[in-house]
Amino acid sequence: MNRLNLTSQFTAMLTLRPFSANPNHSSLSSLSSLNALNPLPTFSSKTLHKPYHCHPTKSSSICVKSLLQYNRKPQLAGTTPRVVVITSGKGGVGKTTTTANISISLARHGFSVVAIDADVGLRNLDLLLGLENRVNYTAIEALNGDCRLDQALVRDKRWSNFELLCISKPRSKLPLGFGGKALIWLVDALKHRNEGCPDFMIIDCPAGIDAGFITAIAPANEAVLVTTPDITSLRDADRVTGLLECDGIKDIKMIVNRVRTDMIKGEDMMSVLDVQEMLGLALLGVIPEDTEVIRSTNRGYPLVLNKPPTLAGLAFEQAAWRLVEQDSMTAVMVEEQPKKRGFFSFFGG
Ligand SMILES: Nc1ncnc2c1ncn2[C@@H]1O[C@H](COP(=O)(O)OP(=O)(O)OP(=O)(O)O)[C@@H](O)[C@H]1O
Numbered sequence: 001m002n003r004l005n006l007t008s009q010f011t012a013m014l015t016l017r018p019f020s021a022n023p024n025h026s027s028l029s030s031l032s033s034l035n036a037l038n039p040l041p042t043f044s045s046k047t048l049h050k051p052y053h054c055h056p057t058k059s060s061s062i063c064v065k066s067l068l069q070y071n072r073k074p075q076l077a078g079t080t081p082r083v084v085v086i087t088s089g090k091g092g093v094g095k096t097t098t099t100a101n102i103s104i105s106l107a108r109h110g111f112s113v114v115a116i117d118a119d120v121g122l123r124n125l126d127l128l129l130g131l132e133n134r135v136n137y138t139a140i141e142a143l144n145g146d147c148r149l150d151q152a153l154v155r156d157k158r159w160s161n162f163e164l165l166c167i168s169k170p171r172s173k174l175p176l177g178f179g180g181k182a183l184i185w186l187v188d189a190l191k192h193r194n195e196g197c198p199d200f201m202i203i204d205c206p207a208g209i210d211a212g213f214i215t216a217i218a219p220a221n222e223a224v225l226v227t228t229p230d231i232t233s234l235r236d237a238d239r240v241t242g243l244l245e246c247d248g249i250k251d252i253k254m255i256v257n258r259v260r261t262d263m264i265k266g267e268d269m270m271s272v273l274d275v276q277e278m279l280g281l282a283l284l285g286v287i288p289e290d291t292e293v294i295r296s297t298n299r300g301y302p303l304v305l306n307k308p309p310t311l312a313g314l315a316f317e318q319a320a321w322r323l324v325e326q327d328s329m330t331a332v333m334v335e336e337q338p339k340k341r342g343f344f345s346f347f348g349g
């Protein structure tokens, strides 16, 4: 099997062709304009100035064009505040990573953002953002009257328009009485602060579909479902989609995380197209498996701030962009003579 290194994965990922679902947003430009948006990192790759076309190989091929759109500020669609829950069902698929990177990306574009860590007891968004030493109070304490709400909000020194709100201290249990209504109250209080209503509130949801999940989705009016291309994650994502719809959340988009093009080529991993066909959700982004994600997690430095940017960082940037514009993408895969057709037929197939 033709094993691909990271560079070729990069190239192959870029052969995923993101089509703008919104005709007004189809004016995509090349990576050459990355530098135009300060403080986006510099990125020099001559070959990226034109769309990629990869030629079909004997086994399978993914034809990809990457068209990025960094030469203008994203146009905020919808009414503010946009309250977005990042959820998945299955644990460990990248919800917190997505929350951290998308939130910081939005803040860098100038939008005011409050990231809410609703993973009660197992919070780690503060760690990923490098803000763990600055969290003195939590939302629970604000609700108990032990502090003011603004004391529980941690303002990022790098981006003054970004704030973090943790619901509880690490290893604490979801307090009795703290549920969806309490979170709705908090979101409402954040809307009516003297500082003004934030553009985005991004809620990091805990894994599972129990009380923590029900609480986290309560104030949301849109959802980003993070999934990995494996059957357990997809089954959970399918279940969660149903629950979100029951809760009245109609705007659900998905991010497919930890995608490995070498495995897709070897037909050992589902393609993004397969995932999209199974879940039937609009695609917000495709994030490749990238060791830099783990490195950035451990450093408490979101990937989107990396210079030069990594492929996963760029993919998160693009996802944030689409979120702002309520846009989506379509992955197109061209496969020659698929060998294992039965592999993906787990949804009643
Ligand atoms: N694209 C990626 N490439 C490589 N590693 C990744 C990627 N996305 C996430 N990870 C790693 O996967 C692990 C789990 O990520 P994360 O904590 O964001 O998941 P989660 O869904 O929030 O988990 P939980 O359900 O426990 O809250 C982390 O170690 C993270 O660094």
Ligand SMILES: [Mg+2]
Residues within 6 Å of the ligand: 095, 096, 097, 119, 124, 204, 205
């Ligand atoms: Mg998490």
